Amino acid sequence: MAVSPTDPAVYCRAVTKSYVSGPTKVMALQGVDLEVRLGELLMLVGPSGCGKTTLISVVAGILDHDEGECLVFQEDLRAMGRNSKTLFRGQNVGFVFQAFNLLPTLTALENVSIPLLLLGLKKTEALSQAREMLERVGLADRLQSLPAQLSGGQAQRVAIARALVHRPRLIVCDEPTSALDAGTGQKVLEVFRGTALAEDRALIIVTHDNRIFNFADRIARMEDGRIVAVESQVAH
Amino acid sequence: MLIGDRGKYLGIIMGLTFASLLITQQSSIFTGLMTRTYGAISDLAQPDIWVMDPKVQFIDDIKPLQDTELFRIRSVPGVAWAVPLYKGLLKARLEDGNYQICNVLGLDDTTLIGGPPVMLAGSLSDLRRQDAIIVNDVGASTRLAKPSRVPGGRPVPLQIGDTLEINDHRAVVVGICRVSRTFQSQPVVYTTYSRATTFAPRERKLLSFVLVKAQPGLDPQTLTRRIREQTGLAAHTAQEFKDLTYDYFMKYTGIPINFGIAVGLGFIIGTAIAGQTFYNFTLENIRYFGTLKAMGATNGILLRMILLQALLVGSLGYGLGVGAASLFGYLLGGTELSFRLTRELLVFAGSAIGLIIILSALISIRKVMTLEPAIVFKG
Known part of the structure; x- marks a missing residue:
């Protein structure tokens, strides 16, 4: 579906999600309202267990919410079939994980080429684009390195390259700096702002790391499954 | 992914090799032994027909005329x-x-x-x-x-x-x-x-x-x-008399059961080792399967990935096992051992190994097919 520049990338209203844990029902999201705009880096912060990860899982289309409305680029993911949703994620969503989740037996170059291969590109074309992306994140000299041969910062940059290589319109990151030292964390965020952020793209970063808050355009604070405050940051 | 985990990769191949060896070797000995039951008939190539007392059940069951x-x-x-x-x-x-x-x-x-x-x-x-x-x-x-x-x-x-x-x-x-x-x-x-x-x-x-x-x-x-x-009187062509003898030994002796147990054991052990190792591998890599799912890999792609890996280890295990069984038969060729490895037995062993890897992969496939990609954000 075509999205106008004024439309929000993500639009959530009264979103709820509950889990059943043994005899108890846990309300992870209790009526979340949230909008994420194109060209914006939004950080989602809050204490552990407040529902941040559940919210980005819903927004990224890997978890269905119970009630409320959640549109991503004007698409209601909950209404989509399993395969359509998988295809939507493959085309529109990039993921960056706390533990990088790079396939340990593949080189950096091969890891970055995965999203393109999943979209059906030929291997040579996928590797060429992956090489280009790794050069953009400053890893031209580590193309053939296995994840185990990379430092934490380098591994996270490979993960960022993998999240960006297929030009998704939404990137969700779960604690991307928590496994990194302060300096490396700052550099990773610089890569995010320099490489990932664009007018037609939105970034959502879940983090506890207040050292990187200054990279956000807005910070949404969550508590007990609700957004309790949204603060705008000084323009970058 | 599996090849990168050397321990498990070799473990599965070893299990399948052992199963393939045991199934091929025991089946070949069984076939060799059963071929011996009508060895005396095979040696007499000239006559078309054997005539005997109607109550004769096999070549060594002599009821004189x-x-x-x-x-x-x-x-x-x-x-x-x-x-x-x-x-x-x-x-x-x-x-x-x-x-x-x-x-x-x-x-x-x-x-x-x-x-x-x-x-x-x-x-x-x-x-x-x-x-x-x-x-x-x-x-x-x-x-x-x-x-x-x-x-x-x-x-x-x-x-x-x-x-x-x-x-x-x-x-x-x-x-x-x-x-x-x-x-x-x-x-x-x-x-x-x-x-x-x-x-x-x-x-x-x-x-x-x-x-x-x-x-x-x-x-x-x-x-x-x-x-x-x-x-x-009873009159049988040479082939009919061989079949009669073969059927007698199949029906009235414990040979098929004994060898059947050995072959079955090879099958069960192979399935247990390969299945468990394959499943452990899947569990240890579930995060990566989840990551691939989140990034847009369909169940069909993941299914092909698992089957390809299963096919690879299955082919290697089958080849090594059949090779080892052939070597065994070759080295003991001049002894009392009855060993007859036929094309049909190769197909039989291949089918058994195929079944083992399908059974082994099925458990993993089920796990991956039902995997929620949201697992990628959990610890």
Whole structure:
């Protein structure tokens, strides 16, 4: 579906999600309202267990919410079939994980080429684009390195390259700096702002790391499954 | 992904190799053993038809006929020739005074039809000499061998010119032959029909089988029917008699069960090792399967990934196992071991390994298919 520049990338209203844990029902999201705009880096912060990860899982289309409305680029993911949703994620969503989740037996170059291969590109074309992306994140000299041969910062940059290589319109990151030292964390965020952020793209970063808050355009604070405050940051 | 995990990769291949080896080797020994059950029929290539008492169930189940039956059979239209065959277990006294049971075959005196397929020393026609017998090479060098002249030395194989006593009758070795290994381990002794009946204890009936050749152009099946109808005896083509013998051993002996257990054990162990290792591998890598799912990999892609990995380890395990079984058969080729690896057995072992990897992969496939990609954000 075509999205106008004024439309929000993500639009959530009264979103709820509950889990059943043994005899108890846990309300992870209790009526979340949230909008994420194109060209914006939004950080989602809050204490552990407040529902941040559940919210980005819903927004990224890997978890269905119970009630409320959640549109991503004007698409209601909950209404989509399993395969359509998988295809939507493959085309529109990039993921960056706390533990990088790079396939340990593949080189950096091969890891970055995965999203393109999943979209059906030929291997040579996928590797060429992956090489280009790794050069953009400053890893031209580590193309053939296995994840185990990379430092934490380098591994996270490979993960960022993998999240960006297929030009998704939404990137969700779960604690991307928590496994990194302060300096490396700052550099990773610089890569995010320099490489990932664009007018037609939105970034959502879940983090506890207040050292990187200054990279956000807005910070949404969550508590007990609700957004309790949204603060705008000084323009970058 | 699996290849990168050397321990598990080799573990699965080892498990499948072991299963493939056990299944192929035991099946080959079983087939070899069962082939031996009708080895004596295979050696007699000339006759089209075997005629016998209707109650005979297999080649060693001798129920003698009257000699006059031979003439009745010869009178059946379509019979080109019919010759008698004596087959029986007789006691031979060796030079050192020991006794040894021998499988004695008495051939038609005139034609010597039914003689050994390969003569190693002497000639078949030497059986026409007085008291002549031909002994098979394995029997001559083992059970019928003469004691060493030197204390503790190796026994001396029986040679042309040596004598034995068969049921108190003098027998002179005039030839050494090679025969197919049979289910019985006794030495095989060939002589003429008339001499064999002299060796044998006195009985009213001594004719074990009548070997028949159909006239040119006549279907042996038609002739067997005719012989049955006109004589009331059982008549089988060589292949039918082999099948009858094979079926008897399959039905009335524990051989299929014993080998079946060994093959089944190989299958179960292979499935257990491969299945468990494969599943552990999947569990340890579930985060990566989740990541791939989150990034847009469909269940179909992940299914192909798992099956490809299963196919790879299955092919390697199958090849190594079959190779090891072949080597085993090759190295023990000249021994008493019965080993017959046929194309059908290769297909059988391949199918068994295929089934093992499918079963092993199924558990993993189920886990991955039902995996929620949201797992990627959990710890």
